[in-house]
Amino acid sequence: MCKYLFSLSVLLLAAATPAWAADHAVTVAPGGALTFSPSSLTINQGDTVTFTYAGGDMPHNAVSDTSGVFSSGNAIRSAWRYTTPPFNTAGTFGYSCTPHKSVGMTGSIVVQGDSSTTTFSIVPGITGSWYLPAQSGHGFNVEVLPNNGMLAFWYVYDNAGNNLWLVGQGTYSGDTATLTMQSGSGGLFPPNFDKNKIVRTNWGTLTLKFSDCNTASAQWSPIMPGYTSGSMDLVRLSGVSGLACP
Numbered sequence: 001m002c003k004y005l006f007s008l009s010v011l012l013l014a015a016a017t018p019a020w021a022a023d024h025a026v027t028v029a030p031g032g033a034l035t036f037s038p039s040s041l042t043i044n045q046g047d048t049v050t051f052t053y054a055g056g057d058m059p060h061n062a063v064s065d066t067s068g069v070f071s072s073g074n075a076i077r078s079a080w081r082y083t084t085p086p087f088n089t090a091g092t093f094g095y096s097c098t099p100h101k102s103v104g105m106t107g108s109i110v111v112q113g114d115s116s117t118t119t120f121s122i123v124p125g126i127t128g129s130w131y132l133p134a135q136s137g138h139g140f141n142v143e144v145l146p147n148n149g150m151l152a153f154w155y156v157y158d159n160a161g162n163n164l165w166l167v168g169q170g171t172y173s174g175d176t177a178t179l180t181m182q183s184g185s186g187g188l189f190p191p192n193f194d195k196n197k198i199v200r201t202n203w204g205t206l207t208l209k210f211s212d213c214n215t216a217s218a219q220w221s222p223i224m225p226g227y228t229s230g231s232m233d234l235v236r237l238s239g240v241s242g243l244a245c246p
Contacts, residue, residue, distance in 0.1 A: 021046040021086065026107070028053035028060050034100050036062070036107040039180045040205060042173040044112045046086050055079035058100075062107075065094040075099050087111040092178075092207060094221065104202035106223055110178040120175045120212050122150075125245025129237040130216060139237065140218065142208065150177040152206065159226055168206050179206045183224070203227075208234075213245035 022044070027037045028051050041049065051062040051072055059075035062082065072082035075098055087093070090113040097105040124144045131139030143151040154166040168179030181204050186197040204222035211217070219231040239245070 021048070023048045023050055023083065025049075026051050026062070028062060028097070029056060029058065029105075032056055032058075034058075034097070034103055034105045036097075036105065038171065039107040039202075040110070040170040040178040041108070042110045042112060042171055042176055042178045043087060044173065045088055045090060047111075048084050048086055049109060050081060050083040052081045053079060060097045060100070060105075062095055063098055065096065069093055070095070092205075092219075092221070094205070104223060106202070107180075108178060108205045108221070110176055110207060112174050112176060120210055122172045122175060122177065122210055123245055125213060125239065125243040126210060127243055128239040130218075130234040131237050132232050132234055135232070140208075140234065144172075148172050150179060150208070152177075152179055152208065154181065154206065166203055166206075172208075175210050177208045179208070181206050181220070 024041055024043055024047060026041065026049055029035065030037045036051075043049065049070075053060050055078050057077065059077045061075040062070075062072045064070045070084040072080065087109065090111050093109045093111065095107050095109065122144060127142060127144050129139060129141055138154070138156040141153040141155070145151055148171050150170055150172050152168045154168070156164050156166065158164040164183060166181045166183055168181040170177060170179035172178075180202065182200045183203045184198055184200050186199045187193055188197070201224070203224045204220060204227070207219045207221075209217050209219075214236045216234040216236075217231060218234055219229075221229045
């Protein structure tokens with residue numbers, strides 16, 4: 001009888017652990033850079049994230065912006081590894097290195113809901129131009145890359161009315177992509193262009209969620225002072241000939 005109860009309890013414990021749960025790796029300060037790599041992740045409910053710092057000259061940690069979600073502890077210089085608890089709630093969770101948050105050492109984790117509720121998945125045919133017709137004059141170019149990668153350019157304006165190009169790269173899962181956006185400065189018009197003078201600054205995070213082949217939504221969370229978080233609906237403006245969206 002005892003043996004039967006033990007076997008039953010093991011079976012129940014195994015059944016309570018999602019077979020599809022995965023762990024995702026993030027490197028802390030790769031090569032001494034004040035970044036997380038990758039700085040944006042899209043995962044599923046039940047997944048975990050493991051942060052690894054090989055050690056260096058500066059103290060680092062990884063702490064969720066939402067209190068109580070996860071924390072690797074105090075920032076330390078020596079090598080460490082920390083695995084978050086499972087993310088059981090869908091949503092976007094920002095995080096940072098406590099001593100270096102002000103200089104842009106931040107990241108985000110987008111937790112997808114139950115995959116059974118996802119009715120659309122990103123495909124290469126999503127590639128093209130997207131915009132909000134009521135705000136014609138700014139918009140996005142989106143490129144779906146191999147290995148669940150995505151590249152996006154947001155042609156928009158800064159708070160002074162000047163052209164602002166934001167370039168983002170990240171990953172997608174299901175119908176959602178999360179990208180780290182950067183702005184650039186220091187370039188000159190050819191033939192005076194010098195790539196060594198380009199300065200790239202982390203601007204914030206962009207999340208693109210596609211409802212189908214022709215409608216989507218954009219949500220952004222800036223870390224650059226002077227800009228506010230927001231969202232808007234998008235429709236397709238153009239596509240790439242030969243790329244089917246299913």
